[in-house]
Amino acid sequence: MSMQYDYDLIVLGGGSGGLAAAFRAAQHGCRVAMLEPGELGGTCVNVGCVPKKAMWLAADLSGRIGLAAALGFDVPTRAALDWKELVVHRQAYIANIHASYLKRLNENGVVRVPRKGRLVDAHTVECSDGIRISGAHILIATGAHPQRPDIPGAELGKVSDDFFHLCSAPGQVAIVGGGYIAVELAGLLQALGSRVTLLVRGDRLLERFDAELTAQLAENLCHQGVKVHFNYRLRELRRDGDAVVAYGHDGPSDGHFDEVFFATGRRGNSAGLGLEALGIEVGDKGEVEVDEWQTTAVPSVHAVGDIAGKVGLTPVAIAAARKLMDRLFGGQPHAKMDYENVASVVFSHPALGAVGLSEEEARARFDDVRVYRSNFRPMLQALANGSQRSLFKLVCAGPEERVVGVHLLGEGADEILQGFAVAVKMGATKSCFDDTVAIHPTSAEEVVLMR
Template sequence: MPDSSRIIGAARSEMDDAGFRDMVAEAIAEFGGDEGGDAACLKRFLDRVHYVPVDARGEDGWAELAKLMTRKGCEVRAFYFSVAPGLFGDLAERLRLHKIADRDSRIVVEKPFGHDLATARDLNATLAAHFAEDLEDALSFGWSIEGKSFDWVKLRDHVQKDITRLEGLYTQTLENHDVTLFKERARITAPHEITLESGKTVTAKYILIATGARPHVPDCDGSEHIITSNEAFHLDEVPRRVLILGGGYIANEFAGIFNQFGAKVTLANRTDTILRSYDEALRDRLLQISLTKGIEFLFNTKFEYIRRREDGALDVKLTGHDERVFDVVMAATGRVANTEGLGLEEVGVELGERGEVRVDEYSKTSVDHIYAVGDVTDRVQLTPVAIQEGHAFADTVFGEDGPVKVDHSCIPSAVFSHPPIAAVGMTEGEARDVLGNVKIYQADFRPMKNVVANRNERGLYKMVVDAANDRVVGLHMIGPDSPEIMQMAAVAVKAGLTKADFDATMAIHPTMAEELVLFK
């Protein structure tokens, strides 16, 4: 052992250096054989031995341990965990928090729970979370590792750059397929004719409306001071105080985003429920976690007025509440179909109460040769749905196999909140209303990454089963990577698989997704 080497014992027992050295000396005498016979050599070894009492799951002793290792000049560090496996994650987290393992470090563990591949991978995943080597992705999103600082402008510009890149790709794809682009507004002026803003007219046998939707801005005194999700990534800095009006997916996603970046977030909703289309268990869990993170919720309220101060701050009055001050007010109260000024009603296209284009199952409007797809129809406002509707339109109008319709049932969806939510199929309430007799299976657990980080945030997976035939009719998740997991799980639900099919599928361990085949 090099002369500069040191051994530092750390455990919950109260002991000083002398007591620990005596214990080590006794162990060497009992188990060391002839190697423990040289008294001078043993003394030199014991002089390098130190001890610090620590709490594996608390803060006691860790600061002292960090100081001792710094004072002893330990450049290359090895950590030997001779503890119950349940403490591996806690110990790794403490080493990281106190920067004890920031240098060239290695961990060796006693693994009394077997030598199987599954638990070895489980252990590796737990420890790797604290000793990751590749941080390039974090740098791309504005994090400066040395100072643990965050650069909002860098992230904002990165997002805008990527949006520009995507727009360029879409344009290039159209041009590569010989699509003629007119980059100006247009209006339908005759059954088979549109007139461009420049005055040019274009005729066609069929007309497809795919103008999408825009964020809705509530009508109130001072509404000109409201931003929407469109403007969020144009802000010059992260606001200190943010008010978000709405309770849907956009409201909860941006509440999580601004909260993560250090803003004080208040979410105000005109009803007493967030994410009303999702299962109640997931809604309640997200609300609980959001409150724990410091997000404030105000229910059954709406804007009365918004007034800008000379310093740029906003005085906001909500019904039932005193006037409050915010730096940014965002509306996330749904989206409105972009049908204004298109001349649709003039040529006989029927619109709904909110301006959406009414269509049949083949996306055809009330005018035979005019079709509409995507958010402008207000069916299911999701990008993949709009893409499928576009394909179906092309097959219907230009294909050889007759009209094609999109199945809008059992569409998976996600809310990229913190943590994210994902779902497919019926909620428990919907299933009881439609099917009557259903079985519910739940897994309420603490994801490993949260265990390692010593956070109490829990995941929740829920399966809804038709009791009459064992068919899985709904899956609902909240927790890390839920949308990624749901994509493939949705295939099983769409295919009509049963709970028995899930049970017969072998689990992949250690994963969160394995809970889907372990429901009891």
């Protein structure tokens, strides 16, 4: 590596993408510095995937206890949760991740600088304490943050980060939004004791997912007790004593809530990085503009993860960072991230997963599309007289019926989807599954794949 600079790589941000890049570059023998003023792990570990999954598991247990009671077990229909005790276990788990990351950084010789950084030129970063360091390459991996809508009283609402500061379930909760964060928070809070109202601006949930699956998800949420209002345009929030009142454009007061959460999008953490002065373009949502190789208009400056505005998923950030490091330092000049057919999971109740094209996208792209589906109540739901339904869709295109999309709403969707994701990437056809996948009846209802 060149000794012209202090480091071969300077990483701004210690989230999933930044850590993956630092570890892979160090494995290639690079001198690496990482600037991160906060806790290691970024959004995913601290206010995202990890604590969310912990709360999701608790909510799932709550639902299963209710099913057990319906089946005759001597347990309460709705078991009380010591929320503070759950938070203690959750944060202890996260602390172990922090310690593990720090240990790996030390073992790999990565220098951690607990400061913010600002680009001075194509190879120089100024730390927030005024010290400057230079690097052959600079990676921006500063992530994104949730944003509030520009409406009167927006300061009265909270964002998804604030959910993890709760120590008890609020009584009445409004969640503004219809994306995956809104859906996940709605299911979690409803299962853990809140009464949730979901205020959705559009006419459906999860616009990037298959419409039939999201319609079934909306029905499931309603059966769980969540009130879902579509085509709702929030005008303002006002304080009324201890409550927050939501007002829509199409009517008077729409409800008094103990808490209102905004799940109305995220914005890249690009402010204050000095990008514009270097000619690096920043998009409308604060994302750093990069090419298909994760490189900005300045050849030595790159970006991965949420800040790059591609696919905002932790595994994608990790994969993109590793590909970039392999290209820059690993002798693999053609290594780049493939953003096609990326598997995505929403931790609703039950989970929803998808890979490839939705039915709508497939019909817009191909002339010959066939869809196979199975919609049923899982056996446990049927036995306990539950109302939750699962849905499985296989979207095929062309005379050979190549599988171009797989969509799952049901228990274990996050795990089952992985195998289908590989099959879709390899160009599998429906015939590949005909003799290997047996769809067994799992309830009193018939379960078959049918057109």
